[in-house]
Amino acid sequence: MFVSALLPKTLVAAENTIDVAADMSGFSLGEIRVTAGEALTLRLTSLDTQFHTDGGGQHQWAVEELNVSVIAPPKGSNSITFTPDRPGTYTFYCDICCGGRANPSMQGTLIVEEA
Numbered sequence: 783m784f785v786s787a788l789l790p791k792t793l794v795a796a797e798n799t800i801d802v803a804a805d806m807s808g809f810s811l812g813e814i815r816v817t818a819g820e821a822l823t824l825r826l827t828s829l830d831t832q833f834h835t836d837g838g839g840q841h842q843w844a845v846e847e848l849n850v851s852v853i854a855p856p857k858g859s860n861s862i863t864f865t866p867d868r869p870g871t872y873t874f875y876c877d878i879c880c881g882g883r884a885n886p887s888m889q890g891t892l893i894v895e896e897a
């Protein structure tokens with residue numbers, strides 16, 4: 783796609799690993815752009831401790847339409863590797879802490895661009 787060539791690639795780290803941190807105020811990345819058909823690893827890190835009453839310090843990164851979900855333990859990381867094959871705009875969310883999926887601060891946009 784012509785437009786995508788002009789966009790900075792800073793959101794996509796080397797070897798297609800994308801790091802996202804989460805705490806009670808939301809995700810460190812509100813928008814993530816990837817390319818359809820290319821495998822990527824999403825590494826989610828929770829910045830909260832186990833003493834959080836809401837969710838126990840766990841956070842999730844999930845995209846329902848892509849059947850992808852990863853849960854990071856308190857003060858820890860977890861990753862998932864997947865290949866989005868359909869271009870589109872998807873909502874990723876955490877369904878664990880404060881209000882879950884309905885909480886607007888625990889949401890972001892995953893943009894899968896045509897290769």
Ligand SMILES: [Cu+2]
Pocket residue numbers: 804805837840841842876877878879888
């Ligand atoms: Cu969360």
